Amino acid sequence: MTSHNITLSNNLKTLALSGVTLLILLLMILWMAGAFQSKIKPEILASSPAYQGPSLTVERVTVPVFEKATGTLESKQSGDISAQVQARIKTIHVKSGDSVKPGDLLITLDDEAIAARTAQARQNINALNARLAGAESHYLRTRKLFAQESATQAALDAAKSDYESLKSQRAAAGSQLQETSSIQDFSKIRATFPARVIDRHAEPGEVAYPGKKLLTLYDPAALRVEAFIRESVAIGLQTGQSLEISIEALKLTLPAVIEEIVPAANPGARNFLIKMRIDSRPGLYPGLFVRIRIPQGEERLLSIPQDYVHQAGQLDVVWILNNGQIERRFVRLGRTLPDGQIKVVSGLSGGEQLVPPKRALAEGA
Numbered sequence: 001m002t003s004h005n006i007t008l009s010n011n012l013k014t015l016a017l018s019g020v021t022l023l024i025l026l027l028m029i030l031w032m033a034g035a036f037q038s039k040i041k042p043e044i045l046a047s048s049p050a051y052q053g054p055s056l057t058v059e060r061v062t063v064p065v066f067e068k069a070t071g072t073l074e075s076k077q078s079g080d081i082s083a084q085v086q087a088r089i090k091t092i093h094v095k096s097g098d099s100v101k102p103g104d105l106l107i108t109l110d111d112e113a114i115a116a117r118t119a120q121a122r123q124n125i126n127a128l129n130a131r132l133a134g135a136e137s138h139y140l141r142t143r144k145l146f147a148q149e150s151a152t153q154a155a156l157d158a159a160k161s162d163y164e165s166l167k168s169q170r171a172a173a174g175s176q177l178q179e180t181s182s183i184q185d186f187s188k189i190r191a192t193f194p195a196r197v198i199d200r201h202a203e204p205g206e207v208a209y210p211g212k213k214l215l216t217l218y219d220p221a222a223l224r225v226e227a228f229i230r231e232s233v234a235i236g237l238q239t240g241q242s243l244e245i246s247i248e249a250l251k252l253t254l255p256a257v258i259e260e261i262v263p264a265a266n267p268g269a270r271n272f273l274i275k276m277r278i279d280s281r282p283g284l285y286p287g288l289f290v291r292i293r294i295p296q297g298e299e300r301l302l303s304i305p306q307d308y309v310h311q312a313g314q315l316d317v318v319w320i321l322n323n324g325q326i327e328r329r330f331v332r333l334g335r336t337l338p339d340g341q342i343k344v345v346s347g348l349s350g351g352e353q354l355v356p357p358k359r360a361l362a363e364g365a
Contacts, residue, residue, distance in 0.1 A: 051363065057352070059350060061303050063337055064297075068291065075220075077195075078198075081106060083212065086210070087111065088208070090111075101194050102190075102193055128173050143160075225290050234274060238258065243293065244256075245292050259276065276292075302349075302350055304354060306342055309357070326360050
């Protein structure tokens with residue numbers, strides 16, 4: 001056999017081997033595709049039974065939209081109590097939280113020094129009164145004698161001068177007594193309006209003086225909410241309008257009526273100061289944190305109950321019916337609405353039938 005014939009034989013063997021390999025590969029592909037399995041018409045395939053359990057139709061609802069703001073509870077009538085004279089504090093008759101009415105004694109100052117000055121002023125007046133009476137009698141007698149030419153002009157002038165001098169001294173002593181008496185009255189510090197004591201800033205034994213804060217009072221019947229509202233919202237408000245406020249510390253929700261809108265925006269923060277009146281009730285104190293809801297129209301949206309949502313890790317899942325079969329659907333949710341339902345941002349379009357998660361999982365969905 002020549003070398004040419006040997007080469008031709010080898011080429012034929014290689015081609016045959018390749019052909020067999022391709023045939024085997026083709027047969028495997030056909031087998032995996034089910035080409036050698038018996039065919040059943042689609043219409044006679046058995047299908048899963050349709051779901052017959054509870055479901056909920058997803059619907060669009062109209063809900064109010066609110067702008068949220070924060071504020072502080074303030075008293076319309078409050079004040080710091082201080083002394084009008086310098087004196088040592090003898091007694092403080094109230095403590096924080098006490099209620100007082102006009103005229104109630106709050107603080108007693110040590111008035112011993114003032115009382116001594118008052119007593120001295122009275123003694124001076126008594127002495128001057130006696131001297132003045134004698135000087136007046138002497139002046140009148142001298143004037144009579146002068147008219148009878150029994151007294152000289154110099155004697156008359158001296159009597160008159162003495163009398164006028166004592167009159168001036170008596171007037172000055174009277175003013176001093178009035179002043180010391182008034183100062184002694186200042187040793188009793190009393191309430192001037194119905195109030196509650198917020199805080200004590202001094203204790204007995206300390207020295208009180210004008211300008212030093214001793215007590216802070218507020219009128220619990222005259223409370224209001226003060227809040228800074230951004231200007232784009234504030235310009236839509238008006239006095240007399242009622243807003244809903246909540247005080248989380250007291251778990252309390254109540255209405256507040258706008259009584260004042262400060263007609264000048266804060267140029268830095270771009271907001272307005274709004275003052276709102278509220279009804280007095282127990283437990284309300286100045287300084288409490290307040291949340292305010294301001295109506296801003298309405299919004300149409302999809303909402304679903306929270307118990308129809310299943311959390312799968314970081315994802316929210318619901319199950320819907322599609323031709324009687326349960327399908328899983330991922331959704332993106334928004335805020336919780338006042339009725340407890342949740343806003344659907346995406347994943348549903350409305351009209352879908354929701355299946356409770358427990359039933360869907362029990363059905364093997």
